[in-house]
Amino acid sequence: MESFLAAQVKLIPEMSTLLQKRYSILQTIQLTKGIGRRVLGEQLGLTERDIRKEIDALRNQGLIDVSRDGAAITPEGTQVLIELKELVREWSGRLQKEQQLAKKLGIKEVIIVPGNADHDENTQMLLSQEAAKYLESILTDDKVIAVTGGTTIASISNFIHDTTKWKNLMFIAARGGVGKDVRLQANTIASLFSDKMNGSYRTLYMPDSLSEDAYTTMKKEPFIQEMMDLYERTNIIIHGIGDAFEMARRRNSNDEEMQLIKEAGSVSEAFGYYFNDAGEAVHRIRTIGVQLKQLMNIEYLLAVAGGTAKAKALISYFKQAPAQTVLVTDEGAANEILHILSQTP
Template sequence: MDPLLTAQLKLIPEMSDLLQKRYQILQTIQLSKGIGRRVLGEQLGLSERDTRKELDALRLHGLIEVSREGAAITPSGTQVLVDLKDVVREWSGRLTLEQTLLKYLSIKEVIIVPGNVDTNKNAEMLLSQEAAKFLESILHDDKIIAVTGGSTIASISNFVHETTRWKNLMFIAARGGVGKDVSLQANTIASLFSNKMHGSYRTLYMPDSLSEEAYTTMKKEPFIQEMMDLYERTNIIIHGIGDAAEMARRRNSTEAEIDRLKEIGSVSEAFGYYFNDQGEAVHRIRTIGIQLKQLKNIEHLVAVAGGAKKAKALLSYFKQAPKQTVLVTDEGAANEMMKIISQTN
């Protein structure tokens, strides 16, 4: 930490709490793009009086503007968020938490955002925003980016900037369709990313789970051969990590099939593989898509998942995750993971 900030914190210890509170208010206003005082207070658990007081302070310093549409951040406010990001990250304890988890998980990087997506809508948006920033930091021309499905990955496309900065980006579906909601399937999400970043995309319109006969037949089809070649040349994968039982239900598995997954110790799911608490693949579905053995050759793997409920699934998957993986998660998942780790060690 900067020596001056350290000295200030010792002299005025309450400064840390006030700074973090105002930073969180400013961050929420930025994400909401026009938010009323009442809604803001409810989201952050602040009284009406406290909310009014803090909004007046931020407006006085030119960090927000307040109109009938609600509070909106100014360019100066946006710059303050950028300038104070590392300070707030350290004062909040997230930096230490990131370093501790990084050592335990043995991967490339851990990025933790405030909150818990299980209970806080802002945390979900922050998770997506941080994942979008990281994706943009690793992009270059002529890259192939594979995306999986799910609400978290779909939300990331809302936060990438519309740009023509990179040439010849191709977004591809990492697997077939899972569940009935087309908007959350990999094909749709690949097209959303492509539209925002003016790239191209390739889809994989087939069920996520296939019979042995269908799997064998489909692998011979020319368009499947093309997709398999693209998977071999993929540079970046953005993916979620699911709870095993939840993912089985999304695949419309029967209760008997779900019970069987529990019997064999399934805890997490990714890329059509189910893993136990030791990270061992105990079951897999027949699917055309990115295969587990291909992950070790991918330059950048970005795993995005949050919420305390996902902690066991995350610890399960990361027992075997490739070392080049970057995890973007939230405090809810991170703190719960640390609790489980402390109980088992």
């Protein structure tokens, strides 16, 4: 089948471009659930005339329905997206780019979604959707899954299927809260995952940053000891990777700590650790949660982050990341990472 399609592309080279365009339109309709033609055209950079033509073609094939509420994907359309995914991934060049990036970063796998999360909300949703699919592909019964906070990680729960397929799943907060928005904190996200997958969850209602005395005292508490034991038994961690200064601002770090982060040459942040451009942990906050040394023993590490602006932070973090890590990112970040690495001697 693949050789037949390859022969078709050689005979009709414009077929690949048209297929990728219609695939992008169908994918965007799936994500947005009731999008109008004008908004769809703006998001994909297509003219109203072009959108009208493609919408008519997709509707005639029974892949979408169009009503006053906008365009919505049909079950047949969803199946087409599934069946064409790997082909479009190869024709777009993302498959080769994924392999190249995984090798350069020294990690197990990279999954690249189209777009740039810095400018496109749909790309943010695609990141979360792919992360949800990967999580569902590796799950088995009796797993402990730790999650960090953040917009992208929170969004993953929207794409997880409601299921009772797995037994004895436990979702735990990988750390205390970050920022003021409770919806984006690890505790809340752990409960969202648990609700979707018929699991249980444990929360960690602790400040993200503790004084030395408070940290020493709290570590002796029985419920903290229980959480620390769960971290040792964690099988899967789902986490984001942040720009060092952006994460410091979210934590409302004081001027003294901001200066320490700057003087240390911090570029990226994950799990409360700040890393410089060589991937060295140069600063950390005192927090109860997953510790850096524990990551090497985790069976599956799923990192989710995208956008051109995150490229330097991703390069920094992956200079020390465990080799079993899988990164879900976007073309914006992937292209910028490869560009930066190509300039490095």
